[in-house]
Amino acid sequence: MALKPLTLTVAAGEQLAVIGPSGAGKTTLLQLLACALPPTQGEFMLDGAQPWSLPRSQLQALRGQLFLAPQVPPLPPRQRVVTAVLAGRLPAIGLWASVRSLFYPSDIPAAFDALERFDLADKLFERVDRLSGGERQRVGLARALLAPAKLWLIDEPLSALDPTRARQAIAALVEGARERGVTLVATLHQVDAALASFPRIVGLREGALAFDLPAAQVSRERLAALYAQFEHELHGAPAPEAAPAVAPQPAVMHCR
């Protein structure tokens, strides 16, 4: 189990960063919050209701109000950037409108504005497989700006970005969330960026809650304790996790 029993309450409109060394359970926590994984025990309440006791169709409708951005940008090859960004709108529009949008993108200006926040406006009609890793990650983040969500759950948004782009991306997310009144929970490897941009910091270690404090109260000692034996991650050395290890797909044999 990736998470130990912990209590965490997030108010609407709040912005918080989850930090901690590799394997602390940060991604699992986000997946739990996104209703992607059910809790094996304990209670998970969203808006005062238990999502996993809902019928599947209502749970799926509820997922439309949550936006989970995985660390590996979920972009199928051959798709164009504009389509990939507009895919964030899917929960809000019907099937017919989404198919029509494949023939002529329904809201190009919105996609353009979202990409501009991440300095990618010139890539609007490029194919995602022609982009660099960092560009792909920012396309995945730009999708959040179009999602009809009240809660953004962003997993390692900066893992493939250089420091300048990282500052820009985190600013776009924080401001975008504030403008929309969206609650923002992000996991971050970059402790400095987390402390600078987020008012509330949650420290996770080995699946347990190490601390849950305003950013100003997160002292050097606490960080040192949080990252004990993982000091290289605290000091910004490229974490071994930064390049997400994608497990090799088993070869599939077709019978034709």
Added chain:
Amino acid sequence: MNTATRAATLRDPAWAGRVWWCSVALVLLWPLAVATEFRPWVLFEPSNMKISARFIASFFPPVLNGEFLALVAREAWRTVAIATAGLSLALVLAIPLTLLSTSALSVSALSGRMAPGPFWFRQVLRWLLIVLRSVPELVWALVFVRVVGLGPTAGVLAIALTYGGMLGKVYGEILESGEAHPTQTLMRNGSGRLQALFYGLLPQNAAELSSYTVYRWECAIRSSVVLGFVGAGGLGQQLDNSMKMFNGGEVATMLLVFMALVALADRVSASLRKALG
């Protein structure tokens, strides 16, 4: 390390297993060869060589007179029509069955195991696909020739049923073999299954799906020839007639037409792959 242990450590450990499985394969093949009366050297006995040579020699020259070519063109067109109509009907059958049976579009499987209801629903549809494709199109054609009479309709229906089963199975496998991450993320963020299909699954699988469909069209052309032998119309029926009349030249002409059709399908498939790749 002394020489003996060194030799032992440097021996390929997979060798014994390889020898074992090769021997097992040979032991299993032997009764199969006996059961199928597999005696290829019979082909090279002088009397049989003479028969083969006479049969092949009768192919030359191919019949190329205008009247026969017009007949071949008409029947070739009918063959293409049977294959195309059959495949279109097969698609009507296969596409909904694929979408309903593929686990790549399961919402309940997003959070671990698929729920029992959806699992058994998909399983039943898979069995239906197995039933459809396990009956050879020749048998379906014989059934339909009795129902709708001699002619292309029987061929079209036979191809539609068998190929619907094959397409449904392989489409499902293609959709499940690709990377699931984009599609799953869309569904986790609240998209519907069909939306996830259009925005996640199809962009990465379109090239493979369409080239497989063209390959199946090619197979449908070949198969409509066999169906012609049982009276389902098209080039196959003409081929059957010419064979019965021992008219090798006509057979040769029609075989050349087949080769041209298959080569055409090959080109179409290659260019589709390139356009969508």
